Amino acid sequence: MLVWTRTGKAVVWIAFALVFGLLVLLPFLVVIAAAFAGSWNGVLPSDPTGDHLRQALSGDELASLSVSLQTAFMGGLLAVVIGTWGAMAAYGSRFARVADAMHHLPIAVPSVVVGLGLLVAFSRQPVLLNGTKWIVVIAHLVLMVAFSYGTVAAALQRVDPSYADVAASLGASPARVLWRVRLPMLLPAISSAAGLSVALSMGEVGATIMVYPASWRTLPVSIFALTDRGQTFVAAAEAVVLLATTVVLVVILDRLRGRAVER
Amino acid sequence: MTVQLEDVTVHFGNKHSGRTCALEGFDLSVAAGETVALLGPSGSGKSTALKAVAGFVRPTRGRIRLGGNDVTDLPPARRGIGVVVQQYALFPHLRVADNVAFGLRAARKPKAEVSRRVGEMLEMVGMTAYGRRFPRELSGGQQQRVAIARALAIQPSVLLLDEPLAALDAQLRADMLGELQKLRREVPDIAIVYVTHDQSEALALADRIAVMRDARLVDIAPAAELYAAPPSAFTASFLGGANLLPVSVDEGAVKVAGAVVPGLKPEDGKSLLCIRPHAIRLEPPEPANAVEDVARLVGRVVAAQWRGASSQVTCLVDGLADVVVRVDVPADRRVPELGAAVVMVLPVEACSLVPAEVG
Numbered sequence: 001m002l003v004w005t006r007t008g009k010a011v012v013w014i015a016f017a018l019v020f021g022l023l024v025l026l027p028f029l030v031v032i033a034a035a036f037a038g039s040w041n042g043v044l045p046s047d048p049t050g051d052h053l054r055q056a057l058s059g060d061e062l063a064s065l066s067v068s069l070q071t072a073f074m075g076g077l078l079a080v081v082i083g084t085w086g087a088m089a090a091y092g093s094r095f096a097r098v099a100d101a102m103h104h105l106p107i108a109v110p111s112v113v114v115g116l117g118l119l120v121a122f123s124r125q126p127v128l129l130n131g132t133k134w135i136v137v138i139a140h141l142v143l144m145v146a147f148s149y150g151t152v153a154a155a156l157q158r159v160d161p162s163y164a165d166v167a168a169s170l171g172a173s174p175a176r177v178l179w180r181v182r183l184p185m186l187l188p189a190i191s192s193a194a195g196l197s198v199a200l201s202m203g204e205v206g207a208t209i210m211v212y213p214a215s216w217r218t219l220p221v222s223i224f225a226l227t228d229r230g231q232t233f234v235a236a237a238e239a240v241v242l243l244a245t246t247v248v249l250v251v252i253l254d255r256l257r258g259r260a261v262e263r
Numbered sequence: 264m265t266v267q268l269e270d271v272t273v274h275f276g277n278k279h280s281g282r283t284c285a286l287e288g289f290d291l292s293v294a295a296g297e298t299v300a301l302l303g304p305s306g307s308g309k310s311t312a313l314k315a316v317a318g319f320v321r322p323t324r325g326r327i328r329l330g331g332n333d334v335t336d337l338p339p340a341r342r343g344i345g346v347v348v349q350q351y352a353l354f355p356h357l358r359v360a361d362n363v364a365f366g367l368r369a370a371r372k373p374k375a376e377v378s379r380r381v382g383e384m385l386e387m388v389g390m391t392a393y394g395r396r397f398p399r400e401l402s403g404g405q406q407q408r409v410a411i412a413r414a415l416a417i418q419p420s421v422l423l424l425d426e427p428l429a430a431l432d433a434q435l436r437a438d439m440l441g442e443l444q445k446l447r448r449e450v451p452d453i454a455i456v457y458v459t460h461d462q463s464e465a466l467a468l469a470d471r472i473a474v475m476r477d478a479r480l481v482d483i484a485p486a487a488e489l490y491a492a493p494p495s496a497f498t499a500s501f502l503g504g505a506n507l508l509p510v511s512v513d514e515g516a517v518k519v520a521g522a523v524v525p526g527l528k529p530e531d532g533k534s535l536l537c538i539r540p541h542a543i544r545l546e547p548p549e550p551a552n553a554v555e556d557v558a559r560l561v562g563r564v565v566a567a568q569w570r571g572a573s574s575q576v577t578c579l580v581d582g583l584a585d586v587v588v589r590v591d592v593p594a595d596r597r598v599p600e601l602g603a604a605v606v607m608v609l610p611v612e613a614c615s616l617v618p619a620e621v622g
Contacts, residue, residue: 162348165319168339169346170366170417180365184356 031243034236052237061222061238065245068202068219071133072249075140076197082141083148083197084190088182091156103149106142115139115210133216139207144197151196155189188257195253202246219245266293266316266421266454271325273311285311287478289325295420298447298455300465300486302502303475309458312475313423316456317346329421340369345414345422345453349429351406353398359409360385360394366417384412387449388442404435408442415450422450424457428464440467462502466490474498496617499537506543506588508536508580510616517616519609520582524558526611533616540575541591542613545599546606558609562588564599574598578607 003009034040035056038047055061083103090099106114118139122129129135159182167181168174183190205220212221219242226235273286286308293299301309314320316327318339327335334342353362363384367377385391388408398406407427414422427443428436444467447455459465465472466486473483474497482489482498493499496507508519512529519536527536548561565587566577574592576599588607592598599605 160350160352162350162352163354165314165317165339166346166348166352167354167365167369169317169319169342169344170369170413171340171343172365172369173340176369181354185354187356 028243031236031239034233035240036237037233040233052233053240055234056237056241060217061234064217064219064222064238065241067133067216068242069245071136071140071216071218072198072201075137076144076201077194078137079141079144079197080148080190080194083145083150083193084152084186086145087149087152087156088186091153092161100153103146105146107146111143111204111206112210114142115207118142118207119211130211131213133213135211135213136208136216136218139211140201140204143204143207144201147196147200148193151193152186152189155186159185191253191257195250195257198253199246199250202242202249265295265328265330266291266456267326267328268292268312268316269326269328271312271315271322271327273308273315273320274323275320284478285320286315286322289480291473291480291483293421293454293456295454296452297471298457298469299483300457300459300469300472301475302459302462302465302472303481304460304501306477307475308478309460309475310425311478313425313456313458316421317344317423318342343417343419343421345417345419347407347410347414347422347424347427349426351398351410351430353406353409353413355398357397358394359390359396359398359401362398362409363394363413363416365413370417380416384416387415388412388446403431404439407431407439411446419453421454421456424455426458426460428459428461440464443468465502472502474501476501492615493537493617496535496537496620499535499617503539504589505537505539507617508538508583508586508588509619510534510536519558520560520580522558522560524609524611524614526556527614527616530616532618534619535617536609537615537617538609538613540589541573542610543588543590544608544610545576545578545590545592545596546608547599548604548606556611558611558614560588560607560609561604562607563604564601567598567601569598578605580607 003012033045035052036048036050037045038049038051040046057065086099086103090096093099118135119130121127122135122138129138163181163185164177167177172180203220204218205224208218208221209224212218217225219238223235223238223242226232226238268289268291271286271289272284274282275285276282289308289312291299291312301312303309311320315322318334318337322335325335326333329342329344339346353359354365357365360381363381364377367380372380381394382391385394388411390405390408390412393401393405393409398409401409407430411427424443428439431439447468457465457468469486471483472486472489474481474489474495476497482494484494489498490503493502493505499505500507510524510529511518515529517524517527517529517536524536560580562578562580564576564578568575572594574594576590576592578588578590580586580588590607
């Protein structure tokens with residue numbers, strides 16, 4: 001602790017609370033307030049109503065939630081599989097640095113560029129994916145692989161290679177070493193990569209907005225479209241739905257992770 | 264079954280990052296029922312030799328045989344060697360009993376046999392009550408016992424131990440040393456290779472000791488022989504911290520700092536006198552009256568460390584610059600004061616000659 005006096009500490013805490021409250025907490029509160037506001041003309045919202053939330057959970061908007069969840073699970077979880085595979089394959093190989101760079105390319109490049117690239121690449125034969133949901137899933141997959149790869153590669157650095165050596169010396173085949181020792185020991189990292197991927201995928205806009213077809217509109221894209229049309233309160237209600245869903249998902253995945261660590 | 268290493272050489276790294284030689288032309292043979300300790304400072308290649316036997320590293324040259332069969336190109340899984348690594352590497356996600364059963368299940372043994380064998384192994388290491396625990400719920404000593412049980416469960420003919428006591432504190436280390444001696448009697452037919460940097464472990468456990476340095480084997484001999492008559496200066500000082508004093512030969516007599524060592528025959532190429540710290544006696548600087556087979560060196564005390572059961576006194580010898588002599592003084596003898604002039608009495612039966620270091 002750098003500050004020793006009691007008043008000093010109090011000042012630091014109050015300053016921190018002000019900055020944090022103003023920049024982080026307040027926008028959240030405003031969104032939640034707007035979601036339940038009938039009108040907002042003065043300083044505070046008025047005419048509380050549940051209509052926006054009802055609207056956000058019906059018809060097209062509910063479909064958006066379902067699309068977002070499907071995309072997050074397909075793209076995010078596939079990204080975990082590929083990221084884990086990539087990290088384990090690259091570990092200790094002389095191509096590790098190249099693999100590192102390749103996997104981090106999608107997060108180094110702006111996501112709009114990733115989206116544009118996919119759009120240009122897959123808009124004509126032989127691989128025509130434009131207009132299907134798969135181009136959205138692939139966009140999410142490409143972006144989330146980088147995070148999965150990074151998380152698992154970092155965990156691999158901390159696992160002593162002698163575990164695999166000892167397992168092999170006990171007569172285990174390479175496949176058995178992989179499934180009974182290496183993967184179980186990476187399980188905490190893999191499930192935390194899954195949580196991260198799903199959460200990031202739920203909120204992805206940049207690449208999605210470049211590639212999404214009308215039939216496959218994710219929740220963040222809906223929020224963007226509604227705001228664009230001036231329907232701010234409904235957009236706020238959808239944002240609350242997105243927030244709640246993401247929190248629930250992350251908590252569930254975190255629980256699974258906790259169990260993995262305990263085992 | 265014997266373990267044989269012939270001219271085993273291991274290089275690490277590749278052409279781009281530069282190659283380091285971790286083991287150079289290493290020969291070793293360990294018979295069934297024998298314990299051989301690989302003793303050396305860190306970086307001496309002792310762990311690399313063990314990894315080569317286990318199959319964890321591939322030699323760039325040389326052959327490794329188990330019971331006469333060449334296993335150099337076999338993966339570790341097909342060698343049937345029990346290995347205990349330094350930090351034990353117990354699988355953290357498996358319970359103690361499942362850790363011990365790992366090798367048996369990999370060999371697809373019937374369930375009944377697996378549980379019987381796991382029971383036997385846990386009983387042998389006194390861990391029967393801990394089968395349901397996870398490794399992190401065990402102390403260091405307990406983890407080590409489980410690691411040994413796991414390695415022996417597959418009934419290996421060779422057991423490799425890599426610094427098994429290094430992770431334990433001093434008291435526990437002494438206890439586990441006793442347990443390892445007991446274990447040796449439980450598995451009388453297994454060849455054991457024991458890697459350590461601690462000379463007291465090597466002396467307590469090994470039938471023969473292989474002293475290593477800079478990726479090479481320096482000396483190998485039965486433990487008592489190596490201690491009593493070290494063949495090289497490095498072994499003399501690494502094993503037992505011997506004093507090494509330069510000698511000169513004058514008219515067929517061996518002399519240290521001008522003092523004759525009676526009864527010691529000069530040998531070609533051996534120009535250092537080796538004597539253990541506990542063999543030297545310190546006396547006040549008075550003229551000797553009794554006729555003994557001793558060499559008497561005059562010098563003074565420069566440092567003294569109290570170590571409980573004894574004190575280690577460091578002396579300089581008059582006429583020998585840069586050579587310190589360490590003397591163990593038992594607790595019941597008076598420790599001379601710093602700077603005091605003393606006579607170091609070297610009994611001839613404790614003296615031997617070793618060749619000087621080359622280079």
